[in-house]
Amino acid sequence: MNAQTTPSPAELADRSLQLIASAMFAVALVFCLSVAEFFASEPIAAILDIAVKALGVVILGLMALLYFWKFRPMSRDQRSRYLAEDGFVHIAFQKAMAKSWMLSFLILVILQALDNLILERLPAMPLETVIQGVLAFMLLLFSAAFLFFTRAGSGNEE
């Protein structure tokens, strides 16, 4: 019988981080849809509302699946050891976090400084929508940064 090789804990940690990054991108999309709801006409907003809820359930389901299928079987020691692995994907994740936070902070400060040029031209929005917009922007920046730091060309497969 051809034995299926199980991934090592380090591979598992890499895949988990990639999954978390993908989930963050999906959450960004949810926030984008929520912002779009504000601008859309009533029938489209109703459809978007359903899409937001459905996507939210899918993301939560995937995260729960990841936790119960991959992490729960690991011992606490194993979990902390491998999630603290200082491998390529782990470092890329940390770099993406730091760089995207800095960039979003910088852009928000610039937007604030140029409020009469850009912000004042935007329609008045409820605070909730503004927060959703900022969250979407930060998460999208993170996803783009993570994709950039883990982009292809990392070495040949054997």
Next chain:
Amino acid sequence: MRNELGNRIRVFRAEHRLSQAELAEAIGVSRKTISTIEVGRFVPSTIIALKIARYFQVPLEDVFFLDDAS
């Protein structure tokens, strides 16, 4: 002048007839970590570098070296 970290992991792997995945498994990192170190895209932590050298039973300087790039 800029110093870059060079390495001979590929050479040592070839001598030991090891794949990237096997080396990764042996030292407890992912294959991507090994492949990115090999091509010089990722500078490993001291711990990973020491684990690689210890695995091949050679001093660290035999595996990693400073590559002077202009």
